Amino acid sequence: MKQSASNRKVNEQAREVIASILLFDVSDPRLHLVTITGCEVSYDRSVCNVYYTTDPERYAGAQAAFEAAAGHIRSLMAKKLSWRVAPELRFYVDTSVDQAEAISQALNSEREHQEKRIEEETIGEDREY
Numbered sequence: 001m002k003q004s005a006s007n008r009k010v011n012e013q014a015r016e017v018i019a020s021i022l023l024f025d026v027s028d029p030r031l032h033l034v035t036i037t038g039c040e041v042s043y044d045r046s047v048c049n050v051y052y053t054t055d056p057e058r059y060a061g062a063q064a065a066f067e068a069a070a071g072h073i074r075s076l077m078a079k080k081l082s083w084r085v086a087p088e089l090r091f092y093v094d095t096s097v098d099q100a101e102a103i104s105q106a107l108n109s110e111r112e113h114q115e116k117r118i119e120e121e122t123i124g125e126d127r128e129y
Contacts, residue, residue, distance in 0.1 A: 030065035048087035066091040
């Protein structure tokens with residue numbers, strides 16, 4: 001989906017406001033250490049898809065907490081923004097951070113394996129002489 005500069009600005013504004021609300025106005029312990037990674041606000045601003053990440057073992061608890069607090073977050077968001085409508089909030093887990101971590105671990109493991117193989121080959125060449 002093509003995004004204009006104004007659409008990116010609206011998305012970022014929504015992300016900042018929701019992150020601020022989570023930090024200062026929501027006291028649910030299940031939402032501590034939750035990071036808002038992005039927002040996609042519809043063209044008419046009636047729907048806002050909110051993407052978040054946290055520890056993988058806390059996904060279910062965070063989703064339940066977001067479902068319970070969605071109305072409260074929406075009303076606080078409406079007070080902080082000067083939009084004509086308060087968007088319906090939909091919360092989705094962003095697993096890209098977990099995928100990046102898994103890729104990083106796989107690359108590190110492969111690098112260590114390659115270094116070990118090269119070291120063994122070097123030791124083997126030294127023994128031949």
